[in-house]
Amino acid sequence: MTPQSASAAPRADESCRPSPAREDRLADVGTRGELILASGRRAVLSGLRWPDEPALDANARAWLVAFRGAPLILTERGPEDRWGRRRADGIAGEAEPVDLAGGLVAAGLAYADAGEAEALCRPALRALEEAPRSAGLGLWAGGPLAATDGAALTARAGRFAVVEGRVLHVGERSARTYLDFARRGEQGLTETVQKRTWRTLSEHGLSAATLKGRLVRIRGMVEIGRGPLIDLAGVEGIEVVEGERALRR
Structure with missing residues (x-):
């Protein structure tokens, strides 16, 4: 049983409402998984809690860096944060598109979590924690x-x-x-x-x-x-x- 999103101000549906998808490229990966884009914009992946542990931080960053230069389809959600970034869903690559948030969670390199957002806009990410949790991977190594x-x-x-x-x-x-x-x-x-x-x-x-x-x-x-x-x-x-x-x- 996974609870639904709570209502809050601003309303959860407003903070999760997606903007039209747009194309960009991943130029680099900044601190705690910040996406530095070729357009000059910056974003963070929606629905993720970045790991605190230095080794896992490095592994998660390396996982994202592998997509540097790759085309991205970004679907932004909610307003900009205090650093001028938007939360976004990111799909990388063309021949075999990869959901960046889903890939990090499935590899045990990030938790599915609303963070500072009003709601977890992609609750399906929680289901992707099951495999790494059962296998004791990454963040779930100690359970x-x-x-x-x-x-x-x-x-x-x-x-x-x-x-x-x-x-x-x-x-x-x-x-x-x-x-x-x-x-x-x-x-x-x-x-x-x-x-x-x-x-x-x-x-x-x-x-x-x-x-x-x-x-x-x-x-x-x-x-x-x-x-x-x-x-x-x-x-x-x-x-x-x-x-x-x-x-x-």
């Missing part, structure tokens, strides 16, 4: 972090992580809801969900009743409070993954 591994989560403080665990307790409060993955007195992940996001989750069938006891996959920035925590940025940051082959223990 998703366990929600009960307090030490590993603490080591990820300030960085993006994908975490898996079973929801043991759901605490609904007036301002936010807490999803606890560790027993009282043990170190483990707590996910905080702001009131507005919790309402959106309920609209997608995710509630205290449907989440408690379920195995889920969380993605977001790890922070440290009394213990490691992730504040759920939107409905796409949580997936119920009960029954996936890769998670059968």
Whole structure:
């Protein structure tokens, strides 16, 4: 079960609305996968979370550099970011076209994630994570972090992580809801969900009743409070993954 996009301001459908496709060429690859185009424009691939680890960063960049000089079909989405770049879907090559975002995700060199966008405009990218996750490739070499591994989560403080665990307790409060993955007195992940996001989750069938006891996959920035925590940025940051082959223990 993969949740749908949450509504936000600007509305998710507006941030994902594609512009007419246009042709360009890849001149170079900049920091964190920035596409430097022959036209002088710059873009970033839509729906990707670039890896933090230096070795994987280098591998992902090398994968893209292989398409330098290749013709690109770009479909831009949403407004420019603070650096004057547009999010875009990129198809490289002519004889055998390659979806750049899909190729990076399938190789385990990037996560499918909305990032700073309002929604994951290409939710199908999530399905491409299955093969590298099952094979332990790239970003998935150690598997998703366990929600009960307090030490590993603490080591990820300030960085993006994908975490898996079973929801043991759901605490609904007036301002936010807490999803606890560790027993009282043990170190483990707590996910905080702001009131507005919790309402959106309920609209997608995710509630205290449907989440408690379920195995889920969380993605977001790890922070440290009394213990490691992730504040759920939107409905796409949580997936119920009960029954996936890769998670059968």
